[in-house]
Amino acid sequence: MNNVKNLMTTALxxxxxxxxxxxxxQEGAAQPQQGLEGGxxxxxxxxxxxxxxxxxxxxxxxxxxxxxxxxxxxxxVKALKQEITDLENNVQEQQKEVNAxxxxxxxxxxKLEQVTTEKDSFSFLGMMMSKGSYNMLVWSLVFIILITLLxxxxxxxxxxxxxxxxxxxxxxxxxxxxxxxxWALEREQTLARDLNKxxxxxxxxx
Numbered sequence: 001m002n003n004v005k006n007l008m009t010t011a012l013x014x015x016x017x018x019x020x021x022x023x024x025x026q027e028g029a030a031q032p033q034q035g036l037e038g039g040x041x042x043x044x045x046x047x048x049x050x051x052x053x054x055x056x057x058x059x060x061x062x063x064x065x066x067x068x069x070x071x072x073x074x075x076x077v078k079a080l081k082q083e084i085t086d087l088e089n090n091v092q093e094q095q096k097e098v099n100a101x102x103x104x105x106x107x108x109x110x111k112l113e114q115v116t117t118e119k120d121s122f123s124f125l126g127m128m129m130s131k132g133s134y135n136m137l138v139w140s141l142v143f144i145i146l147i148t149l150l151x152x153x154x155x156x157x158x159x160x161x162x163x164x165x166x167x168x169x170x171x172x173x174x175x176x177x178x179x180x181x182x183w184a185l186e187r188e189q190t191l192a193r194d195l196n197k198x199x200x201x202x203x204x205x206x
Contacts, residue, residue, distance in 0.1 A: 045069065
């Protein structure tokens with residue numbers, strides 16, 4: 001009687017294991033029973049339950065069947081562990097690939113940024129300048145040149161105006177000088193004639 005109770009306890013433990021393994025083997029649940037030599041753990045448990053004999057409120061299971069189910073269960077657990085290990089290895093390999101792709105992506109982005117910077121920049125007087133800075137520098141130089149040219153034009157006009165006024169004043173002074181020289185020459189000639197007259201007059205008195 002104690003052996004029967006021990007067998008039933010073992011069977012209950014196996015039921016718990018089977019229920020846990022059933023959720024990982026539902027894809028084969030629809031397959032027909034293949035005894036203890038194939039099929040899912042659920043189908044094997046159903047097979048043992050069907051083939052076992054009833055004793056009062058208990059089910060009597062053969063030791064050989066129970067050992068076979070135990071072996072199959074351990075094999076299934078081992079296979080599941082191996083599958084989990086393989087999946088973990090696959091996950092690690094995929095993570096390595098993802099990390100390698102991330103590194104490659106970062107390097108590609110760095111190269112792209114460098115190429116973009118070089119494309120938008122060029123060397124000017126030995127310095128790397130962006131197109132925006134270059135345009136600002138060029139327009140600043142153009143503005144400075146325009147201001148300088150404007151100042152030079154104003155100064156030229158002012159100087160030209162002064163030159164014209166100076167020439168006009170010089171011409172006026174030249175005309176005055178010529179007029180004064182002509183007057184002085186006429187005055188000198190008049191004085192010379194008067195002097196000659198006086199000399200002739202004094203000579204006649206002698």
